[in-house]
Amino acid sequence: MPITEKEFKIGLMVTALLEDKYNKTGHMRKEAGRVAKLYEDKLKKFGKVVNPGFFEYENEAVRVASQLKTEQVDVIIVIELAYQKGLIPMRALLDFDLPIIVWNTQLVQDFGEDADFDLIMVNSGMAGLPELTSSLLRAGKNFFVVSGSIDDQEALDELSDYITAARAVARLRNTKIGIIGHPYEGMTDLMQDNYAVMDLFGCTTWPIDHDEVTEAFETIGDKEAVSLIEEEKSRGRKIEVDGDMMKRSAKLALALERVVKNNSLDAVAEFDQIWLPDPKIGIIPFYGTSRMVENHVPFTCEADILRAISMLVLEEVAGHSTFLEHYILDYKRDQMFNSHDGHGNPGLADEKSGIDIVPTIYYKGVNGFGASFNYSYRPGDFTLFSIGNIGEGRFRFITSEGKTMEMKPRDISAPQTFFKWGGGSIKEFSKKWLLSAPSHHHSAAYGNLNSVLKKTADMMEMEHMVI
Numbered sequence: 001m002p003i004t005e006k007e008f009k010i011g012l013m014v015t016a017l018l019e020d021k022y023n024k025t026g027h028m029r030k031e032a033g034r035v036a037k038l039y040e041d042k043l044k045k046f047g048k049v050v051n052p053g054f055f056e057y058e059n060e061a062v063r064v065a066s067q068l069k070t071e072q073v074d075v076i077i078v079i080e081l082a083y084q085k086g087l088i089p090m091r092a093l094l095d096f097d098l099p100i101i102v103w104n105t106q107l108v109q110d111f112g113e114d115a116d117f118d119l120i121m122v123n124s125g126m127a128g129l130p131e132l133t134s135s136l137l138r139a140g141k142n143f144f145v146v147s148g149s150i151d152d153q154e155a156l157d158e159l160s161d162y163i164t165a166a167r168a169v170a171r172l173r174n175t176k177i178g179i180i181g182h183p184y185e186g187m188t189d190l191m192q193d194n195y196a197v198m199d200l201f202g203c204t205t206w207p208i209d210h211d212e213v214t215e216a217f218e219t220i221g222d223k224e225a226v227s228l229i230e231e232e233k234s235r236g237r238k239i240e241v242d243g244d245m246m247k248r249s250a251k252l253a254l255a256l257e258r259v260v261k262n263n264s265l266d267a268v269a270e271f272d273q274i275w276l277p278d279p280k281i282g283i284i285p286f287y288g289t290s291r292m293v294e295n296h297v298p299f300t301c302e303a304d305i306l307r308a309i310s311m312l313v314l315e316e317v318a319g320h321s322t323f324l325e326h327y328i329l330d331y332k333r334d335q336m337f338n339s340h341d342g343h344g345n346p347g348l349a350d351e352k353s354g355i356d357i358v359p360t361i362y363y364k365g366v367n368g369f370g371a372s373f374n375y376s377y378r379p380g381d382f383t384l385f386s387i388g389n390i391g392e393g394r395f396r397f398i399t400s401e402g403k404t405m406e407m408k409p410r411d412i413s414a415p416q417t418f419f420k421w422g423g424g425s426i427k428e429f430s431k432k433w434l435l436s437a438p439s440h441h442h443s444a445a446y447g448n449l450n451s452v453l454k455k456t457a458d459m460m461e462m463e464h465m466v467i
Helices: 026-046 058-070 087-093 129-138 153-173 194-201 210-219 222-234 243-262 286-294 305-318 426-434 450-459
Strands: 009-015 048-050 075-080 100-104 143-147 176-180 204-207 267-270 322-330 335-339 356-359 371-376 380-391 394-405 415-421 442-446 463-466
Touching: 009 026, 009 058, 009 087, 026 048, 026 075, 026 153, 058 087, 075 087, 075 129, 075 153, 087 129, 100 129, 100 153, 129 143, 143 153, 143 450, 153 305, 153 450, 176 305, 194 204, 194 305, 210 243, 222 243, 243 286, 243 371, 267 286, 267 305, 286 371, 305 322, 305 380, 305 442, 305 450, 322 415, 322 426, 335 426, 380 415, 380 450, 394 426, 394 450, 415 426, 450 463
Parallel strands: 009 048, 009 075, 075 100, 100 143, 176 204, 176 267, 371 415, 394 463
Antiparallel strands: 322 335, 322 442, 335 415, 356 371, 380 394, 380 442, 394 415
């Protein structure tokens, strides 16, 4: 099931040893249940929380694991309220191959002079957590630690980043990427083993015959195409494409949308040029592919699967994504000009400069030049993200923070921006970027995302390089 149809779920495990042959604080069980509910409520803003309730013994740990499995949770957060034998939470955690977050938390900020032992029994998880974390290490489990009280904002922000990273990991684990056509011939950075992609990222890749798009194209009527064109006009977008060609481009856009829906695709890596010689279509699909990206279905050019994956990650961590490549180093402004033919995300455009729909100037099909977008991206904090193929079935996250700069869009029939690197000169940026094993394509999104993307890489046990 694609993750877009599956609700993200946080599994909560709250445990402590209150009473056994030696310990006699069983009177605290009701309070422990109440505290577990407080932590559940605190986590609800991050997603649906599955809380099987406070547990104490091995048979209860088995029940907790069974419930979280049944609910198909995507991440597990473990809290110890007081000391607990390591075997008890491990009895549950050994059953999972999911991101595990150990939240070393408590209700109180300090240990006051009027504190009693009952307060200790719901605020002393640090007593048992070394036993748990060392057991997780012995078991080879990948886990993460957040420390801070229940209202510690810094800790909550860190926890939010980890949960966001877990959302991205879950998205990939349930992702179906369609491949239409083939990678552009000779592009070595697009040569990878798609089984390794499935093994490492969890994504499955499925070939979609380009004729399926042609068949869908033939079923789209003029009325549907005109309706889409009028919708664009109502958004203030200026259309400079002649009527028949714009109608053809709109039909192709709607055909792509239909094929995505019919095949339950989360993203598509396609070869734009595949429809150029097709007498029924005969144009480039830039208008339609950009429209899909704007509607949160990543599309990449030249059948670039790894960039489709990186865009899916950005959809989760930033709520949006786009597709770019480096063009010109502007040494005078100390910036890098980024674009990619007519392909991008018009939803991220700078409205002040306008969004024009124009004929492409790049590729001519048997029926002429299709529609494209021309606009500049809005200014703001911006993160570039590429997944580098570093050989032997291994991949690397490569990220770099900077800013997009306000600019007048050049007349190039393409989305575009100037990127100013946050680390210094663009000359130094270009050296570091080239040495990181990137693709000639990259994805991007607004925000300073190095930290959350590092957490995502860590959850996937993947190398992360910051430029």
